[in-house]
Structure formats: C-alpha cells, structure tokens
Amino acid sequence: MGKIKLKGKDLRKIKYSSNRSIALAIDVMAKHYKHSSKEEQLAILLDIKNNFQNYLDHDILGAIASEFDDTMSFKERSEIELLRESGEFSVFGRPHISSNAFQQMEMAMRLPVSRRGALMPDAHQGYGLPIGGVLATENAVIPYGVGLDIGCRMSLTLYDADEAYLKRHAYQFKMALKERTNFGTGGEISFQQEHEILDRPEFALTDLLRQLHGKAVKQLGTSGSGNHFVEFGMVTLHEGDALGLVPGTYLGLLAHSGSRGMGASIARHYTQVAREQCLLPRQAQHFAWLDLDTEAGQEYWISMNLAGDYARACHDQIHHNLAKHLGLKPIAKVENHHNFAWKETHEGEELIVHRKGATPAAQGELGIIPGSMTAAGYIVRGKGDACSLKSVSHGAGRKMSRSKARASITGSELKKILSREQITLIGGGLDEAPIAYKDLTQVMASQEQLVEVIGQFEPRIVRMDKN
Structure with missing residues (x-):
C-alpha cells in the first residue's frame, strides 16, 4: 500500500470537522487518488464539501459527499x-x-484514525484492543480501546516496618484484609466513608453521571473480581532516591482494581453511542470511535477522566482504611493507571494514546508491574522509549483462559503451591492460579529497553474475590 499523503490536520484546515468524514476522505484518497498530488486531493475534497450535492451519486466520492448532506438519515x-x-x-x-x-493489533492499525501502535510482551487476546495493546489515534477516542474497567490501576504504599513485624502481626493483617476490604461485582463498603471525589461537579454534567453517583458512593474503596487484589508483602528497594528513601526492605501494601460499576456503565453506554455514530465492518465494531470534537466525544472524555479519578480515590480509601485500622503510617507511594486514554505528543503530533493493559513509561516515570498471587512484581522507572509510545507491560499476561486454568489445576494442588511459596490466600480462584500466567521474568527481559527495575515486591498475604 502506498503511503497515505493526507493527514487529519490537512483536512481540518479545509473545515472537515468530524473524524468520520476525515477517515472516509483519507481512505478514499489513498485507494482511488493515490497518484494525485496532495494539493489535487485537497482541491477535490474542498469541492465535495462546498458542493456535496454534485457528488452524491458519484460511485467513489458519494460516501464523502453524504457526510455533508443533512437531509440524509444516519x-x-x-x-x-x-x-x-x-x-x-x-x-x-x-x-x-x-x-x-x-491479529487484533493488526486490525486496530487498519482504522483510518490510527497513527501509531505497540504490543507489550504480556499481550493476549481481549475485546477490541488486545490486553497489552497501545494505540495512538488522531483526535478520536475508542471506548472499548480503554476498556470496561476505566482507570484500572496499581498502587503501592510503603511503610517503615520489616518482615519480622509482618510475621508477628500476620493474624491482624489477615483480619484487616477480611474486614476492611470488599471484593466482587456488586461489592460495597459497610462503613461510612468520605472523599472529595464524591463532590466533583462533573457528576452533574450528564444524566448518566447523575445516575451513577449513588453507586459511586456505595462502592468507594471496594475492589473488583477476577485478577483484582489487595495484598501485603515485602518491598526491596534497589534504588531509593526516586521515592526519597534509602535502599533496603520495607513493608508494602499493593492493590489492583479500577473504577468499579461506574466505569463499566460509562464504557458500555459510550461504546453503544460510538457504534451508532461510527459504522464499521462487523469484525471491527469494537473499535468504534468518538470524535473528540463532538458532544458525545467530549461527554465520554469527561466521564472517562472522572472514572479514572474515582479509581484513584478507591485506591486511596483501600490504603487509608487498612493503614488506619492497623496503625500504619505511609512513607512513600507509587501508582499508575493501565486502562486509560491520554492526550500526548509523539514526534510533534498530539495523539490520543490508548493503553489497554499497558503501563505509562515516560522518561523517569515510576510504575508497578505486578506478578501473580505467588510471583514477585516490580517497581520500574520508564526510559521514555518512542517505539513503545512510552509504555511497558502491566503484568505477566495470561497464557491460559480462565476455563483452561480451572481445568488444569485442583484446589489441593494450588494449596501446595501457596504453602511452598509461604503465601496466605484469602478468596481467589483456580482461574487465577500462577500457572495461568506467563513467566514475568521472561516478560521483563523482553522490555529492558523500556524500563529499569528499581525495586521488587514479594507477596505474603493476598486477598482476592471468591470466584
């Protein structure tokens, strides 16, 4: 295929305002007018916009012309x-x-709005974008490219205590996880909580957000199902400067969860809106996008960012509730999203970067790449690699489906593994057994150009949903 000559910014200069009309124009010109100069292509497109009625019956250009005909139904x-x-x-x-x-990533890169992409070594099949996929688009956001669990993230708090302290108070830590956390799809915290996120004015901006406020109040500080967890363990810092600490061993509290029912409702609603506005072939419908210049695009962007902040607030409460209950005082924290879309500049171009199960890794940026319920995770510092769109994996990545994992190991076998690794597990299921995941050490070896490891987290007491 010849290189596409036109870019979205060229078409915006001639007042093509929607991503849909821009995408159609770029695709038609690339297929049927690739031997014409950029100036000739723009001249044709400008005439279509100004005199669309003359082109409605044109075999090739009619599709573009119809975008400017207000009398046509959607x-x-x-x-x-x-x-x-x-x-x-x-x-x-x-x-x-x-x-x-x-193959999913190849499909994503066939979208007319796609500009750059990358696959992380933990990548596996998902819905729409693969988990571990990074996709940069021009002025377009793909709700399913962000995913159902908007703002799903990692957070690690360090405390000035050693492993002997954790062993000595293991029962109290275990009971705190049982009593002060809540997991599952409809999970709610039974005690009163307050957080500034619940007073955010964005909750009044759309009917959907107004409806979701009550759910957000009830689910604040809770965690999801599947691979979401809250766990205590030991952190070994190889380099402490980035956290204002000296190298050594610290007690750590690590959590993994997202924006709960609020994020899922936002994702489902705007995915449907996108599908209605952005007509794609059946095999690509999960990639339906919203133009950020449209009302729906702006609504989703505001809602997505609010959901991301809500996910952060949930983590704040998880860490606060446990630390307060146990009398712990935090000394450092590392956290990051890995299901989100950001406005970023890459090679001089502002793009919307979707990271579906991928961790931001700009130069000097800290992040967490967790292991399984028994495997160590890593604290990393980004190198700002341009080829990865300044990204890195968000974990080891699944190598087995949930059904295959359940069929591959018994409960007694999992108990033996946990005993051997000296892990206390509360909840959890066979579908989250360590065998279901890739070897994180191998994954890390594949992304040495993306991050440097500055610390390691070893799980000890792990809480997950009962699934």
Whole structure:
C-alpha cells in the first residue's frame, strides 16, 4: 500500500470537522487518488464539501459527499472502510504473544484514525484492543480501546516496618484484609466513608453521571473480581532516591482494581453511542470511535477522566482504611493507571494514546508491574522509549483462559503451591492460579529497553474475590 499523503490536520484546515468524514476522505484518497498530488486531493475534497450535492451519486466520492448532506438519515450513511493493510506497529517479546492478540493489533492499525501502535510482551487476546495493546489515534477516542474497567490501576504504599513485624502481626493483617476490604461485582463498603471525589461537579454534567453517583458512593474503596487484589508483602528497594528513601526492605501494601460499576456503565453506554455514530465492518465494531470534537466525544472524555479519578480515590480509601485500622503510617507511594486514554505528543503530533493493559513509561516515570498471587512484581522507572509510545507491560499476561486454568489445576494442588511459596490466600480462584500466567521474568527481559527495575515486591498475604 502506498503511503497515505493526507493527514487529519490537512483536512481540518479545509473545515472537515468530524473524524468520520476525515477517515472516509483519507481512505478514499489513498485507494482511488493515490497518484494525485496532495494539493489535487485537497482541491477535490474542498469541492465535495462546498458542493456535496454534485457528488452524491458519484460511485467513489458519494460516501464523502453524504457526510455533508443533512437531509440524509444516519442509517443511509455508508460504512467506514478499513485500510487495506495494517499500519506498522512495534512489538516487544513476540515469542510471548499469541497470534490472535497480534491479529487484533493488526486490525486496530487498519482504522483510518490510527497513527501509531505497540504490543507489550504480556499481550493476549481481549475485546477490541488486545490486553497489552497501545494505540495512538488522531483526535478520536475508542471506548472499548480503554476498556470496561476505566482507570484500572496499581498502587503501592510503603511503610517503615520489616518482615519480622509482618510475621508477628500476620493474624491482624489477615483480619484487616477480611474486614476492611470488599471484593466482587456488586461489592460495597459497610462503613461510612468520605472523599472529595464524591463532590466533583462533573457528576452533574450528564444524566448518566447523575445516575451513577449513588453507586459511586456505595462502592468507594471496594475492589473488583477476577485478577483484582489487595495484598501485603515485602518491598526491596534497589534504588531509593526516586521515592526519597534509602535502599533496603520495607513493608508494602499493593492493590489492583479500577473504577468499579461506574466505569463499566460509562464504557458500555459510550461504546453503544460510538457504534451508532461510527459504522464499521462487523469484525471491527469494537473499535468504534468518538470524535473528540463532538458532544458525545467530549461527554465520554469527561466521564472517562472522572472514572479514572474515582479509581484513584478507591485506591486511596483501600490504603487509608487498612493503614488506619492497623496503625500504619505511609512513607512513600507509587501508582499508575493501565486502562486509560491520554492526550500526548509523539514526534510533534498530539495523539490520543490508548493503553489497554499497558503501563505509562515516560522518561523517569515510576510504575508497578505486578506478578501473580505467588510471583514477585516490580517497581520500574520508564526510559521514555518512542517505539513503545512510552509504555511497558502491566503484568505477566495470561497464557491460559480462565476455563483452561480451572481445568488444569485442583484446589489441593494450588494449596501446595501457596504453602511452598509461604503465601496466605484469602478468596481467589483456580482461574487465577500462577500457572495461568506467563513467566514475568521472561516478560521483563523482553522490555529492558523500556524500563529499569528499581525495586521488587514479594507477596505474603493476598486477598482476592471468591470466584
């Protein structure tokens, strides 16, 4: 395929205002007018915009013209065509990545709004974007590219205590996890909580957010199901400067969860809106996008950011509730999202970077890459690698489906593994057994150019949902 000459910014200069019309124009010009100069292509497109009625019956240009005909119903508008070939994207740790995840990323790079992409070594098949996929688009946000659990994130708090302290008070730590955390789809905290997130004015901006406020109040400080967890363990810092600490061993509290029912409701609602506004072929419907210049696009962007802040607030409360109950005082914290979309500049171009199960890793940025319920995780510092869109994996990544994992190990076998590794597990299920995940040491070896390891977290007492 010849290189596309036109970019969205060229079309915006001639007042093409929606991503849908821009995408159609870029695709049609690339397919049928690739031998014309950029100036000739823009001249044609400008005339279509100004005199669309002259082109409505044109076999090739009619689809673009229909975008400017206000008399046409939405359903009469044509389906957006994907690019014939996938754009190039960077891949890290290809031997660790299944072919179906790779194919999903290829499909994402056929979207007319896609500009850059990358696959992390923990990548595996997801819905829409693969988990571990990074996709940069031009002025477009893909709700399913962010995912259902908006703002799913990691947070690690360090305390000035050693392993002997944890062993001595193991029963109290275990009971605190049982009594002061709550897991599962409908989980709610039974005691009164306050947080400034609940007073945010954005909750009054849309009907959906107004409806979700009550749920946000009830689920504040709770965790989801699946691979979400709250766990105590020991942190070994190889380099303490980034956290204002000296190298050594510290008690750590690590949590993994997102924006709960609020984020899922936002994701489902705006995915449906996107599908209605952005007509894509069946195999690509999960990639339906919202133009950020549209009302729906702005609503989603505001809602997504509020959900991300709510996820952070949930983590704040998890750490606060446990520390207060146990009389612990935090001395340092590391945290990061890994299901979100950011406005970032890459090679001089402002793009919307979707990280679906990928950790931001800009130069000097700290992040957490967790292991399984028995495997160590890592505190990392980003190197700002351009090929990865300044990203890194968000974990080891699944190598087994949940059903296959349940069929591959028994409860007694899992208990033996936990005993051998000296792990106390509260809740959890066979589908989250360590065998379900890739080897994180191998994953880390595949992304040495992306981050440097400055610390390690060893789990000791792990709380998960009963699934």
